[in-house]
Amino acid sequence: MIEFLQQAITGMMIGSLYALVAAAIVLVYKATHVVSLAHGQLVAFGALFFWLFIGGLGLPFWVGIFPAFILTALIGLLIERLTLRPLIGQPLIAAFLMTFAIFLVLEGVFVLYLKGETRTLPAFLPEGNLDISGISVPINQLIGFLAALFLFAALSLIFKYTKIGLGMRATAEDHRLAQGTGITVRNIFSYIWVLSAIVAVVAGIATANVMDIYYMLPYIGISGLIVAICGGLDSLLGALVVGLLLGVVENVGAAYLDPLVGGGVKDVAAYVVLLLVLLIRPYGLFGLVRIERI
Amino acid sequence: MRPCGVFDKSYGLDIAIIRTWQHWAILISALILLFLFPLFGSYYIISFMNYLAISVIVGLGLQIVSGYCGQISFGQAAFMAIGAYTSAVLTIKFGFSFWIALPLSGIMAGLVGIIGGAPSLRIKGMYLAMATIAIHFVVIWLILHMEITGSFKGLFPPPPSLGGFEFDTDERMFYIIMTVMVIMTYAARNLVRSKVGRAFVAIRDNDLAGEVMGVNIYHYKSLAFFVSCFYAGIAGSLWGHLITVVNAEQFTLMHALEYIGMLIIGGMGSIPGVFFGVLFIRILNELVMFTSPLLAKAVPWLGSSPAAALGLVAFGLALIIFLIFEPRGLAHRWEIFKASYRLYPFAY
Structure with missing residues (x-):
């Protein structure tokens, strides 16, 4: 039992990373109905910029984090302005394919920069393990986990209570109606990409805290997308719950099934979960079921 | 291409693919030239053309399911892998001849494709695209973890032979691959203008309206996936016997993404578009391969071997440019050219 709980808690810590990446994707979807494949790269670049200022230049944490936010937000803004805005009015699948093109470009630049090397963040959070009746939790991961929870709460509040959040929800519902009530839809798109890029930086820092920055890091975007789809693309709550669950399923599955099938369960568990969810509840566990009209 | x-x-002339004697002359001389090509082409060009032809077969399959039936599939590389492995297992472990293993590998990939396409019965758009990505990873994982597929080492299928004649070089395989490509192109061209093809287009344009008009969506979506994966399986089998080694490294998600990129650049919903797209992407890739050592010398920041990463950047930029400025792809440009040639001395 202790072992199971240990695996579950460790999984939850990883799961909170997936949930953060998924949150960034859900944000973009909520306002623009564009599903982004490119967020893994935003996460990776966020982590890389953070490394540049903390590890490369040796700035303290609270100073280094702001340039990382600004630079990544700039990438998000450029993506929106240069590639997605010309596609307004075209079928949504074109925007989806566009994010796939952005995925390729950013992936190429990322690989070019790293040249097959790895970058490791210096320890900027307290080390050590917290021991709760036999279950040990690394403190730096716990801080990342709590930061994720805090961010989710903040995002939900923004969407629920602020004027800009209301504007975003209105834009998601209907672009023309939103425009009619005096919301500048184009600005909303820019805001949402900036907000989403900031969430991606947090995800990137939390991820780089757990593992090295190397060429596979952007592929966390695919895990994030899986979580976003399983949770329902327009549900922040879904992203959080499914993200944590997926982390647990991967870790527990790997611990108990690996000896039976000869390893590698961790690589494939997420995809099997995705297929099952899509077959049983195509709109995700917490997603809004939309009725189609001709 | 008809002059003014x-x-x-x-009516027979109107629906014919090849309409005038000039067309026949061009087609026949082009085919003769194609099959005489190994006599004077260099080894590099011939192996490049083999690669192109195999990509065209995969692309044709993807065009049918994505371009005509509207179901974006990122799983094409996995189905190609299934074809390659089926053919390899049949020839190595069961002693089948290549000529029987080739169609069987297509059918095997097609049957798995029907299972893989099953999510399309409930979901569409990018949900389906994600499901096919999931299918890709599950298939590759199964290949890596099964006994019969040789796990990480892969398999080594023998080159095909016919009556003692071994097709063991690229020049010799050229004939098999080109013949299969011509047949597959002809089949695809005819399929998409038949009743089946019109049903696919109806599903793509508006599946609900199509269903109301009496198109059996489940049936035709499954059929589209079967045909598409059949093409991928045939291409995979040819690929395996061409380079006589099959392993999971050759069928990554990036390969599947490349095929979708080819369709975007070539033009969705057009058979010539597949050829344009494949040519564009492969030649772009070769150009990057050739220029990247020079670039690396000129700009030391790029490091010693930037070819792979620069290829990604060039591919992505090409896609962005096409999606913004010519979302209908090169095939649309070709149509415009044909239309203006038909009107040539007149303005309209």
Whole structure:
């Protein structure tokens, strides 16, 4: 039992990373109905910029984090302005394919920069393990986990209570109606990409805290997308719950099934979960079921 | 491609693919030239053309399911892998001849494709695209973890032979691959203008409206996936016997993404578009391969071997440019050219 709980808690810590990446994707979807494949790269670049200022230049944490936010937000803004805005009015699948093109470009630049090397963040959070009746939790991961929870709460509040959040929800519902009530839809798109890029930086820092920055890091975007789809693309709550669950399923599955099938369960568990969810509840566990009209 | 003033005088002529004697002459001389090509082409060009032809077969399959039936699939590389492995297992472990293993591998990939396409019965758009990505990873994982597929080492299928004649070089395989490509292109061209093809287009344009009009969506979506994966399986089998080694490294998600990129650049919903797209992407890739050592010398920041990463950047930029400025792809440009040639001395 202790072992199971240990695996579950460790999984939850990883799961909170997936949930953060998924949150960034859900944000973009909520306002623009564009599903982004490119967020893994935003996460990776966020982590890389953070490394540049903390590890490369040796700035303290609270100073280094702001340039990382600004630079990544700039990438998000450029993506929106240069590639997605010309596609307004075209079928949504074109925007989806566009994010796939952005995925390729950013992936190429990322690989070019790293040249097959790895970058490791210096320890900027307290080390050590917290021991709760036999279950040990690394403190730096716990801080990342709590930061994720805090961010989710903040995002939900923004969407629920602020004027800009209301504007975003209105834009998601209907672009023309939103425009009619005096919301500048184009600005909303820019805001949402900036907000989403900031969430991606947090995800990137939390991820780089757990593992090295190397060429596979952007592929966390695919895990994030899986979580976003399983949770329902327009549900922040879904992203959080499914993200944590997926982390647990991967870790527990790997611990108990690996000896039976000869390893590698961790690589494939997420995809099997995705297929099952899509077959049983195509709109995700917490997603809004939309009725189609001709 | 008809000059001004040539008209169809009968219904049969109107629906024919090849309409005038000039077309026949061009087609036949092009085919003769193609099959004489190994006599004077260099080894590099021939192996490049083999690669192109195999990509065209995969692309045709993807065009049918994505371009015509509207179901974006990122799983093409996995189905190609299934074809390659089926063919390899049949020839190595069961002693089948290549000529029987080739169609069987297509059918095997097609049957798995029907299972893989099952999510399309409930979901569409990018949900389906994600499901096919999931299918890709599950298939590759199964290949890596099964006994019969040789796990990480892969398999080594023998080159095909016919009556003692071994097709063991690229020049010799050229004939098999080109023959299969021509047949597959002809089949695809005809499929998409038949009843089946029109049903696919109906599903793509509006599946609900299509269903109301009496198109059996489940049936035709499954059929589209079967045909598409059949093409991928055939291409995979040819690929395996061409380079006589099959392993999971050759069928990554990036390969599947490449095929979708080819369709975007070539043009969705057009058979010539597949050829344009494949040519564009492969030649772009070769150009990057050739220029990247020079670039690396000129700009030391790029490091010693930037070819792979620069290839990604070039591919992505090409896609962005096409999606913004010519979302209908090169095939649309070709149509415009054909239309203006038909009107040539006149403005309209």
